Amino acid sequence: MHTLAGEAPCGAPRPIHLKRPLFLELKQLKQTRSTNPFRPGSGILPPLLAGRERETAIFEARVARTREGQPQHTALLGEWAIGKTTLLMHWRRLRQQAGDAVVLSMAYPQSSDEFLAGLVNAIDAELATDGPRNLEVELGLDIGVANARIRRRSRDPERELRAALRRLIEHHARDGRSVIVLLDDVDLLPMTGDVLLRLRACALELYAADLPLAFLVAASAGLFDGVRSAHEPLVRFFEPLSIGPLDPGDATRAIIGPVEETVVRFDSAVVAEIVELAGGRPYYLQKLGYFAFDAAVDGRVTRAEFAVAFERAFASVSQEIFAARWAGMSPIDRQVVAVVARSTEPRPSGAIEAEAHRLGVRPGAARLALRRLAARGHIDRVASGHRGRYAVRDRLFQRYLELQTCEP
Numbered sequence: 001m002h003t004l005a006g007e008a009p010c011g012a013p014r015p016i017h018l019k020r021p022l023f024l025e026l027k028q029l030k031q032t033r034s035t036n037p038f039r040p041g042s043g044i045l046p047p048l049l050a051g052r053e054r055e056t057a058i059f060e061a062r063v064a065r066t067r068e069g070q071p072q073h074t075a076l077l078g079e080w081a082i083g084k085t086t087l088l089m090h091w092r093r094l095r096q097q098a099g100d101a102v103v104l105s106m107a108y109p110q111s112s113d114e115f116l117a118g119l120v121n122a123i124d125a126e127l128a129t130d131g132p133r134n135l136e137v138e139l140g141l142d143i144g145v146a147n148a149r150i151r152r153r154s155r156d157p158e159r160e161l162r163a164a165l166r167r168l169i170e171h172h173a174r175d176g177r178s179v180i181v182l183l184d185d186v187d188l189l190p191m192t193g194d195v196l197l198r199l200r201a202c203a204l205e206l207y208a209a210d211l212p213l214a215f216l217v218a219a220s221a222g223l224f225d226g227v228r229s230a231h232e233p234l235v236r237f238f239e240p241l242s243i244g245p246l247d248p249g250d251a252t253r254a255i256i257g258p259v260e261e262t263v264v265r266f267d268s269a270v271v272a273e274i275v276e277l278a279g280g281r282p283y284y285l286q287k288l289g290y291f292a293f294d295a296a297v298d299g300r301v302t303r304a305e306f307a308v309a310f311e312r313a314f315a316s317v318s319q320e321i322f323a324a325r326w327a328g329m330s331p332i333d334r335q336v337v338a339v340v341a342r343s344t345e346p347r348p349s350g351a352i353e354a355e356a357h358r359l360g361v362r363p364g365a366a367r368l369a370l371r372r373l374a375a376r377g378h379i380d381r382v383a384s385g386h387r388g389r390y391a392v393r394d395r396l397f398q399r400y401l402e403l404q405t406c407e408p
Protein backbone atom coordinates (compact mmCIF):
# COMPACT_ATOMS: atom_id res chain seq x y z
CA MET A 1 0.00 0.00 0.00
CA HIS A 2 1.07 3.52 -0.68
CA THR A 3 2.45 5.30 2.38
CA LEU A 4 0.76 8.44 3.44
CA ALA A 5 3.19 11.32 3.24
CA GLY A 6 4.36 12.05 6.75
CA GLU A 7 2.51 9.08 8.19
CA ALA A 8 3.44 8.28 11.75
CA PRO A 9 2.87 5.10 13.69
CA CYS A 10 0.25 5.27 16.41
CA GLY A 11 1.75 6.28 19.73
CA ALA A 12 4.23 8.62 18.09
CA PRO A 13 2.22 11.18 16.16
CA ARG A 14 4.49 13.26 14.07
CA PRO A 15 4.02 16.95 14.68
CA ILE A 16 2.52 18.83 11.78
CA HIS A 17 5.04 21.48 10.82
CA LEU A 18 3.42 24.60 9.56
CA LYS A 19 6.73 26.23 8.85
CA ARG A 20 8.95 24.90 6.13
CA PRO A 21 12.65 24.38 6.68
CA LEU A 22 14.63 27.53 5.94
CA PHE A 23 16.62 26.03 3.06
CA LEU A 24 13.40 25.26 1.24
CA GLU A 25 12.15 28.80 1.76
CA LEU A 26 15.37 30.21 0.33
CA LYS A 27 15.52 27.83 -2.60
CA GLN A 28 11.95 28.62 -3.43
CA LEU A 29 12.76 32.26 -3.91
CA LYS A 30 14.64 31.19 -7.00
CA GLN A 31 11.65 29.52 -8.58
CA THR A 32 10.16 31.08 -11.64
CA ARG A 33 7.06 32.94 -10.57
CA SER A 34 3.82 31.63 -11.90
CA THR A 35 0.32 32.01 -10.52
CA ASN A 36 -1.00 29.02 -8.67
CA PRO A 37 -3.80 27.60 -10.86
CA PHE A 38 -5.48 25.44 -8.21
CA ARG A 39 -8.62 26.69 -6.53
CA PRO A 40 -9.48 24.86 -3.34
CA GLY A 41 -12.69 26.17 -1.85
CA SER A 42 -16.44 25.97 -2.00
CA GLY A 43 -18.39 26.92 -5.10
CA ILE A 44 -15.25 28.01 -6.94
CA LEU A 45 -14.92 26.93 -10.56
CA PRO A 46 -11.84 24.70 -10.85
CA PRO A 47 -9.14 25.48 -13.42
CA LEU A 48 -10.15 22.30 -15.24
CA LEU A 49 -13.47 20.60 -14.71
CA ALA A 50 -12.53 16.93 -14.81
CA GLY A 51 -14.96 14.09 -15.48
CA ARG A 52 -18.71 14.49 -14.94
CA GLU A 53 -19.50 13.62 -18.57
CA ARG A 54 -22.03 10.98 -17.50
CA GLU A 55 -23.87 13.34 -15.16
CA THR A 56 -23.81 16.13 -17.74
CA ALA A 57 -25.27 13.81 -20.40
CA ILE A 58 -28.07 12.77 -18.03
CA PHE A 59 -28.83 16.38 -17.16
CA GLU A 60 -28.85 17.39 -20.83
CA ALA A 61 -31.17 14.50 -21.72
CA ARG A 62 -33.59 15.57 -19.00
CA VAL A 63 -33.53 19.15 -20.24
CA ALA A 64 -34.26 17.91 -23.76
CA ARG A 65 -37.24 15.90 -22.52
CA THR A 66 -38.48 18.95 -20.65
CA ARG A 67 -38.27 20.97 -23.85
CA GLU A 68 -40.30 18.27 -25.60
CA GLY A 69 -43.08 18.66 -23.04
CA GLN A 70 -42.11 15.90 -20.61
CA PRO A 71 -40.52 17.76 -17.72
CA GLN A 72 -37.96 15.89 -15.65
CA HIS A 73 -36.67 17.28 -12.40
CA THR A 74 -33.48 16.29 -10.66
CA ALA A 75 -32.00 16.00 -7.18
CA LEU A 76 -28.22 16.22 -7.54
CA LEU A 77 -26.88 14.38 -4.53
CA GLY A 78 -23.37 14.01 -3.21
CA GLU A 79 -21.25 14.28 -0.10
CA TRP A 80 -19.59 17.50 1.05
CA ALA A 81 -17.18 19.16 -1.40
CA ILE A 82 -17.72 16.53 -4.07
CA GLY A 83 -18.42 19.21 -6.70
CA LYS A 84 -22.16 19.88 -6.68
CA THR A 85 -22.00 23.68 -6.87
CA THR A 86 -19.29 23.45 -9.51
CA LEU A 87 -21.55 21.29 -11.66
CA LEU A 88 -24.47 23.68 -11.22
CA MET A 89 -22.29 26.55 -12.41
CA HIS A 90 -21.00 24.48 -15.32
CA TRP A 91 -24.48 23.44 -16.36
CA ARG A 92 -25.79 26.95 -16.01
CA ARG A 93 -23.12 28.13 -18.39
CA LEU A 94 -23.82 25.34 -20.89
CA ARG A 95 -27.54 26.03 -20.90
CA GLN A 96 -27.10 29.78 -21.11
CA GLN A 97 -24.83 29.29 -24.10
CA ALA A 98 -27.63 27.21 -25.66
CA GLY A 99 -29.97 30.17 -25.11
CA ASP A 100 -31.99 28.89 -22.14
CA ALA A 101 -33.01 30.95 -19.14
CA VAL A 102 -31.25 29.64 -16.06
CA VAL A 103 -31.86 30.77 -12.51
CA LEU A 104 -29.31 29.68 -9.93
CA SER A 105 -30.22 30.24 -6.33
CA MET A 106 -28.73 29.07 -3.08
CA ALA A 107 -30.55 28.09 0.09
CA TYR A 108 -29.59 29.27 3.56
CA PRO A 109 -30.92 28.30 6.96
CA GLN A 110 -34.02 30.46 6.43
CA SER A 111 -37.78 29.95 6.51
CA SER A 112 -39.54 28.39 3.53
CA ASP A 113 -41.34 31.67 2.79
CA GLU A 114 -38.12 33.64 2.85
CA PHE A 115 -36.49 31.15 0.54
CA LEU A 116 -39.37 31.23 -1.95
CA ALA A 117 -39.49 35.03 -1.83
CA GLY A 118 -35.76 35.13 -2.55
CA LEU A 119 -36.29 32.82 -5.49
CA VAL A 120 -38.92 35.19 -6.90
CA ASN A 121 -36.26 37.93 -6.82
CA ALA A 122 -33.77 35.72 -8.61
CA ILE A 123 -36.31 34.87 -11.32
CA ASP A 124 -37.20 38.52 -11.82
CA ALA A 125 -33.50 39.35 -12.06
CA GLU A 126 -33.08 36.71 -14.78
CA LEU A 127 -36.00 38.21 -16.70
CA ALA A 128 -34.49 41.66 -16.37
CA THR A 129 -31.07 40.54 -17.64
CA ASP A 130 -32.40 38.65 -20.66
CA GLY A 131 -30.44 39.57 -23.74
CA PRO A 132 -26.95 38.96 -25.09
CA ARG A 133 -24.61 37.83 -22.37
CA ASN A 134 -20.93 38.21 -22.03
CA LEU A 135 -20.18 34.56 -21.47
CA GLU A 136 -16.53 35.27 -20.90
CA VAL A 137 -17.43 36.89 -17.62
CA GLU A 138 -18.13 34.22 -15.06
CA LEU A 139 -18.86 35.85 -11.78
CA GLY A 140 -19.45 32.57 -10.02
CA LEU A 141 -22.47 32.91 -7.83
CA ASP A 142 -23.70 36.10 -9.38
CA ILE A 143 -26.78 38.25 -9.28
CA GLY A 144 -29.34 35.44 -9.16
CA VAL A 145 -27.84 34.12 -6.00
CA ALA A 146 -27.17 37.50 -4.47
CA ASN A 147 -30.81 38.42 -4.92
CA ALA A 148 -32.00 35.21 -3.36
CA ARG A 149 -30.73 36.57 -0.05
CA ILE A 150 -33.03 39.56 -0.10
CA ARG A 151 -35.69 38.99 2.49
CA ARG A 152 -38.86 40.33 1.01
CA ARG A 153 -42.05 40.34 2.95
CA SER A 154 -44.71 38.56 0.99
CA ARG A 155 -48.18 37.33 1.88
CA ASP A 156 -48.17 34.43 -0.54
CA PRO A 157 -44.69 33.66 -1.87
CA GLU A 158 -45.92 30.50 -3.56
CA ARG A 159 -48.40 32.41 -5.68
CA GLU A 160 -45.73 35.01 -6.48
CA LEU A 161 -43.33 32.26 -7.44
CA ARG A 162 -45.84 30.75 -9.85
CA ALA A 163 -46.48 34.17 -11.38
CA ALA A 164 -42.76 34.93 -11.71
CA LEU A 165 -42.03 31.56 -13.29
CA ARG A 166 -44.96 31.96 -15.67
CA ARG A 167 -43.58 35.35 -16.78
CA LEU A 168 -40.13 33.91 -17.37
CA ILE A 169 -41.37 30.81 -19.18
CA GLU A 170 -43.79 32.73 -21.40
CA HIS A 171 -41.01 35.11 -22.31
CA HIS A 172 -38.73 32.26 -23.40
CA ALA A 173 -41.17 29.69 -24.73
CA ARG A 174 -41.88 31.96 -27.70
CA ASP A 175 -38.39 31.16 -29.05
CA GLY A 176 -38.48 27.51 -28.00
CA ARG A 177 -36.11 28.12 -25.12
CA SER A 178 -36.37 26.30 -21.80
CA VAL A 179 -36.40 27.57 -18.24
CA ILE A 180 -34.21 25.78 -15.74
CA VAL A 181 -34.16 26.57 -12.04
CA LEU A 182 -31.10 25.34 -10.13
CA LEU A 183 -31.35 25.40 -6.34
CA ASP A 184 -28.21 24.66 -4.38
CA ASP A 185 -27.88 23.38 -0.79
CA VAL A 186 -31.62 22.84 -0.24
CA ASP A 187 -30.88 20.65 2.77
CA LEU A 188 -29.72 23.75 4.65
CA LEU A 189 -33.37 24.81 4.87
CA PRO A 190 -34.92 23.82 8.18
CA MET A 191 -38.08 22.71 6.32
CA THR A 192 -36.57 21.11 3.22
CA GLY A 193 -39.50 18.74 2.66
CA ASP A 194 -41.99 21.59 2.82
CA VAL A 195 -40.07 23.66 0.27
CA LEU A 196 -39.67 20.72 -2.11
CA LEU A 197 -43.40 19.95 -1.90
CA ARG A 198 -44.23 23.56 -2.65
CA LEU A 199 -41.88 23.63 -5.64
CA ARG A 200 -43.51 20.45 -6.87
CA ALA A 201 -47.01 21.93 -6.50
CA CYS A 202 -45.87 24.99 -8.39
CA ALA A 203 -44.39 22.96 -11.25
CA LEU A 204 -47.48 20.77 -11.54
CA GLU A 205 -49.69 23.79 -11.87
CA LEU A 206 -47.48 25.21 -14.61
CA TYR A 207 -47.56 21.91 -16.55
CA ALA A 208 -51.33 22.00 -16.39
CA ALA A 209 -51.06 25.27 -18.32
CA ASP A 210 -48.57 23.56 -20.66
CA LEU A 211 -45.68 25.68 -19.44
CA PRO A 212 -42.81 23.28 -18.87
CA LEU A 213 -39.83 24.02 -16.69
CA ALA A 214 -37.14 21.92 -15.04
CA PHE A 215 -36.11 22.18 -11.42
CA LEU A 216 -32.80 20.86 -10.15
CA VAL A 217 -32.07 20.80 -6.44
CA ALA A 218 -28.65 19.98 -5.01
CA ALA A 219 -28.06 18.54 -1.55
CA SER A 220 -26.10 16.01 0.44
CA ALA A 221 -26.74 12.33 -0.17
CA GLY A 222 -29.17 11.99 2.75
CA LEU A 223 -31.66 14.55 1.36
CA PHE A 224 -34.62 12.21 1.07
CA ASP A 225 -33.97 10.49 4.40
CA GLY A 226 -34.49 13.84 6.06
CA VAL A 227 -37.95 14.47 4.59
CA ARG A 228 -39.51 11.22 5.84
CA SER A 229 -43.27 11.29 5.16
CA ALA A 230 -42.81 13.31 1.97
CA HIS A 231 -40.11 10.90 0.81
CA GLU A 232 -42.15 8.86 -1.67
CA PRO A 233 -43.67 11.58 -3.85
CA LEU A 234 -40.55 13.73 -3.70
CA VAL A 235 -38.08 11.05 -4.72
CA ARG A 236 -40.26 10.29 -7.75
CA PHE A 237 -40.55 13.95 -8.66
CA PHE A 238 -36.93 15.01 -8.12
CA GLU A 239 -35.17 12.06 -9.72
CA PRO A 240 -31.90 11.42 -7.86
CA LEU A 241 -28.64 11.89 -9.75
CA SER A 242 -25.70 11.03 -7.52
CA ILE A 243 -22.17 12.28 -7.97
CA GLY A 244 -19.22 10.57 -6.36
CA PRO A 245 -15.43 10.77 -6.44
CA LEU A 246 -13.64 11.26 -9.77
CA ASP A 247 -12.04 8.19 -11.29
CA PRO A 248 -8.20 8.10 -11.26
CA GLY A 249 -7.91 9.12 -14.93
CA ASP A 250 -10.05 12.22 -14.43
CA ALA A 251 -8.33 13.02 -11.14
CA THR A 252 -4.96 12.86 -12.91
CA ARG A 253 -6.22 15.24 -15.60
CA ALA A 254 -7.49 17.62 -12.89
CA ILE A 255 -3.89 17.94 -11.65
CA ILE A 256 -1.81 17.68 -14.82
CA GLY A 257 -3.98 19.93 -17.01
CA PRO A 258 -3.73 23.10 -14.90
CA VAL A 259 -0.01 22.56 -14.14
CA GLU A 260 0.76 22.27 -17.85
CA GLU A 261 -0.51 25.81 -18.32
CA THR A 262 2.29 27.07 -16.06
CA VAL A 263 6.07 26.88 -15.97
CA VAL A 264 5.99 24.49 -13.03
CA ARG A 265 6.22 20.69 -13.39
CA PHE A 266 5.10 17.99 -10.95
CA ASP A 267 7.02 14.70 -11.04
CA SER A 268 4.80 11.85 -12.14
CA ALA A 269 5.28 10.18 -8.73
CA VAL A 270 3.87 13.33 -7.13
CA VAL A 271 0.83 13.34 -9.41
CA ALA A 272 0.25 9.66 -8.59
CA GLU A 273 0.55 10.37 -4.87
CA ILE A 274 -1.89 13.28 -5.02
CA VAL A 275 -4.38 11.16 -6.96
CA GLU A 276 -4.12 8.32 -4.49
CA LEU A 277 -4.35 10.47 -1.38
CA ALA A 278 -7.32 12.45 -2.73
CA GLY A 279 -9.31 9.31 -3.48
CA GLY A 280 -11.11 11.18 -6.28
CA ARG A 281 -12.36 13.96 -3.98
CA PRO A 282 -12.07 17.14 -6.03
CA TYR A 283 -11.62 19.40 -3.03
CA TYR A 284 -8.57 17.39 -1.92
CA LEU A 285 -7.22 17.43 -5.47
CA GLN A 286 -7.40 21.22 -5.48
CA LYS A 287 -5.98 21.49 -1.97
CA LEU A 288 -3.06 19.12 -2.52
CA GLY A 289 -2.40 20.58 -5.99
CA TYR A 290 -2.38 24.08 -4.52
CA PHE A 291 0.15 23.36 -1.79
CA ALA A 292 2.27 21.20 -4.09
CA PHE A 293 2.44 24.02 -6.63
CA ASP A 294 3.45 26.46 -3.92
CA ALA A 295 6.27 24.19 -2.80
CA ALA A 296 7.94 24.02 -6.23
CA VAL A 297 11.69 24.49 -6.22
CA ASP A 298 13.22 25.75 -9.44
CA GLY A 299 9.90 25.07 -11.14
CA ARG A 300 9.78 21.45 -10.09
CA VAL A 301 7.89 19.46 -7.48
CA THR A 302 9.54 16.21 -6.47
CA ARG A 303 8.41 13.86 -3.70
CA ALA A 304 10.63 15.77 -1.26
CA GLU A 305 8.77 19.03 -1.90
CA PHE A 306 5.47 17.20 -1.87
CA ALA A 307 6.13 15.75 1.58
CA VAL A 308 6.32 19.32 2.90
CA ALA A 309 3.33 20.41 0.83
CA PHE A 310 1.28 17.51 2.11
CA GLU A 311 1.81 18.56 5.72
CA ARG A 312 0.63 22.06 4.91
CA ALA A 313 -2.41 20.83 2.98
CA PHE A 314 -3.27 18.40 5.76
CA ALA A 315 -2.96 21.11 8.41
CA SER A 316 -5.19 23.37 6.37
CA VAL A 317 -7.94 20.77 5.85
CA SER A 318 -7.73 19.76 9.50
CA GLN A 319 -8.20 23.33 10.60
CA GLU A 320 -10.97 24.12 8.11
CA ILE A 321 -12.97 20.90 8.23
CA PHE A 322 -11.88 18.17 10.60
CA ALA A 323 -11.56 20.20 13.79
CA ALA A 324 -15.20 21.32 13.64
CA ARG A 325 -16.32 17.86 12.65
CA TRP A 326 -14.51 16.33 15.64
CA ALA A 327 -15.78 19.02 18.00
CA GLY A 328 -19.36 18.28 16.90
CA MET A 329 -19.15 14.58 17.75
CA SER A 330 -20.41 13.08 20.99
CA PRO A 331 -17.90 11.09 23.11
CA ILE A 332 -19.46 7.82 21.90
CA ASP A 333 -19.28 8.89 18.24
CA ARG A 334 -15.62 9.72 18.76
CA GLN A 335 -14.87 6.32 20.24
CA VAL A 336 -16.72 4.52 17.47
CA VAL A 337 -15.26 6.58 14.60
CA ALA A 338 -11.79 5.92 16.00
CA VAL A 339 -12.47 2.17 15.96
CA VAL A 340 -13.73 2.36 12.35
CA ALA A 341 -10.66 4.37 11.32
CA ARG A 342 -8.27 1.67 12.54
CA SER A 343 -8.78 -0.26 9.34
CA THR A 344 -8.81 0.95 5.75
CA GLU A 345 -10.80 -2.14 4.72
CA PRO A 346 -14.55 -2.11 5.42
CA ARG A 347 -15.40 -4.20 8.47
CA PRO A 348 -18.75 -5.68 9.51
CA SER A 349 -20.66 -3.67 12.07
CA GLY A 350 -20.53 -6.67 14.45
CA ALA A 351 -16.72 -6.58 14.57
CA ILE A 352 -16.72 -2.82 15.15
CA GLU A 353 -19.34 -3.11 17.88
CA ALA A 354 -17.32 -5.83 19.61
CA GLU A 355 -14.19 -3.69 19.56
CA ALA A 356 -16.10 -0.63 20.80
CA HIS A 357 -17.59 -2.80 23.56
CA ARG A 358 -14.10 -3.55 24.86
CA LEU A 359 -13.70 0.24 25.18
CA GLY A 360 -16.90 0.42 27.22
CA VAL A 361 -19.45 1.35 24.51
CA ARG A 362 -22.65 -0.74 24.58
CA PRO A 363 -23.35 -2.53 21.25
CA GLY A 364 -26.73 -0.78 20.79
CA ALA A 365 -25.11 2.62 21.26
CA ALA A 366 -22.26 1.70 18.89
CA ARG A 367 -24.78 0.62 16.22
CA LEU A 368 -26.63 3.93 16.49
CA ALA A 369 -23.33 5.82 16.35
CA LEU A 370 -22.36 3.95 13.16
CA ARG A 371 -25.63 4.95 11.51
CA ARG A 372 -25.28 8.54 12.62
CA LEU A 373 -21.67 8.78 11.44
CA ALA A 374 -22.55 7.26 8.07
CA ALA A 375 -25.56 9.56 7.63
CA ARG A 376 -23.29 12.56 8.25
CA GLY A 377 -20.79 11.29 5.72
CA HIS A 378 -18.02 10.87 8.32
CA ILE A 379 -17.63 7.16 7.58
CA ASP A 380 -18.47 5.04 4.52
CA ARG A 381 -21.09 2.32 4.64
CA VAL A 382 -20.70 -0.52 2.20
CA ALA A 383 -24.07 -2.19 1.93
CA SER A 384 -23.93 -5.96 2.16
CA GLY A 385 -27.36 -7.35 2.82
CA HIS A 386 -28.98 -6.31 6.03
CA ARG A 387 -25.90 -5.40 8.01
CA GLY A 388 -23.45 -2.90 6.64
CA ARG A 389 -19.70 -2.84 6.66
CA TYR A 390 -17.97 0.38 7.56
CA ALA A 391 -14.67 2.12 6.84
CA VAL A 392 -13.11 5.58 6.75
CA ARG A 393 -12.01 5.74 3.13
CA ASP A 394 -11.01 9.38 3.33
CA ARG A 395 -7.23 9.09 3.81
CA LEU A 396 -6.84 12.59 5.21
CA PHE A 397 -9.65 12.19 7.73
CA GLN A 398 -8.34 8.79 8.69
CA ARG A 399 -4.97 10.32 9.46
CA TYR A 400 -6.61 13.09 11.47
CA LEU A 401 -8.51 10.52 13.54
CA GLU A 402 -5.34 8.54 14.08
CA LEU A 403 -3.60 11.64 15.42
CA GLN A 404 -6.56 12.55 17.63
CA THR A 405 -6.79 9.16 19.23
CA CYS A 406 -3.04 8.67 19.60
CA GLU A 407 -2.68 11.78 21.71
CA PRO A 408 -2.04 11.14 25.41
Ligand SMILES: Nc1ncnc2c1ncn2[C@@H]1O[C@H](COP(=O)(O)OP(=O)(O)OP(=O)(O)O)[C@@H](O)[C@H]1O
Binds near residue numbers: 044051052082285
Ligand atom coordinates in the same frame (compact mmCIF):
# COMPACT_ATOMS: atom_id res chain seq x y z
N1 LIG B 1 -14.96 18.05 -11.62
C1 LIG B 1 -14.04 18.74 -10.93
N2 LIG B 1 -12.74 18.78 -11.34
C2 LIG B 1 -11.83 19.49 -10.63
N3 LIG B 1 -12.11 20.18 -9.52
C3 LIG B 1 -13.37 20.20 -9.07
C4 LIG B 1 -14.40 19.48 -9.74
N4 LIG B 1 -15.56 19.66 -9.08
C5 LIG B 1 -15.27 20.44 -8.02
N5 LIG B 1 -13.97 20.79 -8.01
C6 LIG B 1 -13.33 21.62 -6.97
O1 LIG B 1 -13.62 21.01 -5.70
C7 LIG B 1 -13.94 21.98 -4.71
C8 LIG B 1 -15.31 21.70 -4.12
O2 LIG B 1 -16.30 21.87 -5.14
P1 LIG B 1 -17.79 22.40 -4.82
O3 LIG B 1 -17.76 23.59 -3.93
O4 LIG B 1 -18.46 22.51 -6.13
O5 LIG B 1 -18.38 21.15 -4.03
P2 LIG B 1 -19.79 21.03 -3.31
O6 LIG B 1 -20.23 19.61 -3.45
O7 LIG B 1 -20.71 22.08 -3.81
O8 LIG B 1 -19.38 21.33 -1.81
P3 LIG B 1 -20.24 21.83 -0.55
O9 LIG B 1 -20.42 20.61 0.26
O10 LIG B 1 -19.35 22.84 0.11
O11 LIG B 1 -21.51 22.42 -1.07
C9 LIG B 1 -13.78 23.34 -5.38
O12 LIG B 1 -12.49 23.82 -5.08
C10 LIG B 1 -13.91 23.03 -6.86
O13 LIG B 1 -13.17 23.97 -7.64
Ligand SMILES: [Mg+2]
Binds near residue numbers: 184
Ligand atom coordinates in the same frame (compact mmCIF):
# COMPACT_ATOMS: atom_id res chain seq x y z
MG1 LIG C 1 -21.76 23.52 -2.75
